Amino acid sequence: MGGLVIELIVAAALLALGFGVGSAREARHYHSIRRREAELEWLPVMSTPLDGDGEPPPRTALVGGSVVISVDYFKRFLAAIRMLIGGRVGAYESLVDRARREALLRMRAQARDLGATSVMNVRMETASISKGGRGRVGSVEVVAYGTAVIPQSVASVRSAG
Amino acid sequence: MILSTLDYVPGHTVVGHLGIVQGSTVRAKHIGRDILASLKNIVGGELRAYTELLSEAREEAIARMRQQAEAAGANAVLNVRFATSSVAQGAAELLAYGTAVRVE
Numbered sequence: 670m671g672g673l674v675i676e677l678i679v680a681a682a683l684l685a686l687g688f689g690v691g692s693a694r695e696a697r698h699y700h701s702i703r704r705r706e707a708e709l710e711w712l713p714v715m716s717t718p719l720d721g722d723g724e725p726p727p728r729t730a731l732v733g734g735s736v737v738i739s740v741d742y743f744k745r746f747l748a749a750i751r752m753l754i755g756g757r758v759g760a761y762e763s764l765v766d767r768a769r770r771e772a773l774l775r776m777r778a779q780a781r782d783l784g785a786t787s788v789m790n791v792r793m794e795t796a797s798i799s800k801g802g803r804g805r806v807g808s809v810e811v812v813a814y815g816t817a818v819i820p821q822s823v824a825s826v827r828s829a830g
Numbered sequence: 831m832i833l834s835t836l837d838y839v840p841g842h843t844v845v846g847h848l849g850i851v852q853g854s855t856v857r858a859k860h861i862g863r864d865i866l867a868s869l870k871n872i873v874g875g876e877l878r879a880y881t882e883l884l885s886e887a888r889e890e891a892i893a894r895m896r897q898q899a900e901a902a903g904a905n906a907v908l909n910v911r912f913a914t915s916s917v918a919q920g921a922a923e924l925l926a927y928g929t930a931v932r933v934e
Contacts, residue, residue: 683872691874698875718836726841731833731910735888737881739867741874771876790835796884796914796924808867808877810884812912816835 683742691741695763702770709777713787714815725821730783733814734775735796738768740807748807765809769793772813780815784823791815831896832906832933839906839933846932848902853894857887858921884924888912891926904930 740748744760751758772793780788796810832839859867859880867877891912899907910928917923 687872687874690872694873694875719840729832729834729836729840731835731892733885733888733912735881735884737877737884739871739874739877742872744874745871792835792911794912794914796912796922807871808880810880812884812888814835814910814912818840 684746685743687742687744687746691743694741695767698767698771702767702774705774705778706770709774709781712777712781712785714773714777714791715787715789716791717789719789719816719818727786727821728819730780730785730817730819731814732776732779732783732785732788732817733812734772734777734779735810735812736768736771736775737808737810738764738771740764745807761809764807765811768809768811769813772811776813776815780817783817783819785817785819786823787818788815789818831899831904833892833896833910833928834906834908835910837909837929839908842906842933844908844931845934848899848904848930848932850927851895851898851902851904851907851930852925852927853891853896853898854923854925855887855890855894856917856921856923857883859883887922887924888926891924895926895928899928899930902930904932906931906933 740760744764748758748760751760773791776791777788792814794812794814796812838844866879870877895907907928907930910926913925913927915923915925
């Protein structure tokens with residue numbers, strides 16, 4: 670009986686910790702994502718190939734960004750309940766949204782550092798290293814990659830410098 | 831060596847097609863990282879150790895693909911794609927593949 674009470678207390682404490690700290694961390698992460706997205710707004714990202722070559726033709730480089738994000742204990746609990754009744758799992762929707770946007774931002778930051786003006790033919794891929802195993806669901810791994818287009822003027826200045 | 835997700839290189843023409851090249855690596859996470867990650871699972875957020883593991887593995891896959899392309903005499907790899915597959919629980923294969931070509 671005593672053991673059960675202790676287990677309930679531990680579970681409640683983990684839920685409270687997950688809810689408190691997890692929500693604060695998510696809010697902070699979203700804040701940071703929005704700020705960096707605003708900073709990188711001028712750098713367009715497209716999932717289509719480059720149209721037209723331009724004169725002189727630009728230099729290109731492979732760029733990519735990746736991130737692994739985990740959901741908190743409270744949200745995992747919510748999701749478990751949701752899986753009993755089916756429907757939209759909001760707890761995981763925000764998780765994958767954060768991961769995709771973060772991966773894209775890292776890719777764009779890498780492109781910006783190369784002096785690129787856009788990133789073409791962007792692909793996204795959900796990777797898995799930590800997947801598999803019971804009770805291990807709840808983290809998502811996203812890789813975003815594409816081709817950075819660097820105008821010849823920038824490219825030649827960089828190689829000269 | 832030009833690597834690109836596009837199917838051509840701006841300002842260049844493809845003069846030779848050398849087939850598909852690929853590079854892959856199988857990685858497992860180690861137990862220390864796993865313990866830290868399970869603590870992180872309580873509060874949520876980025877699992878930095880895994881992010882690093884993933885990007886190291888991707889670099890490795892790209893390097894191997896590049897070697898293969900060089901061995902084939904290519905100077906560019908076009909239409910590069912990445913894929914992952916679970917080989918076993920806790921281990922994953924990261925694969926990079928593309929078309930090796932000669933451009934001028």
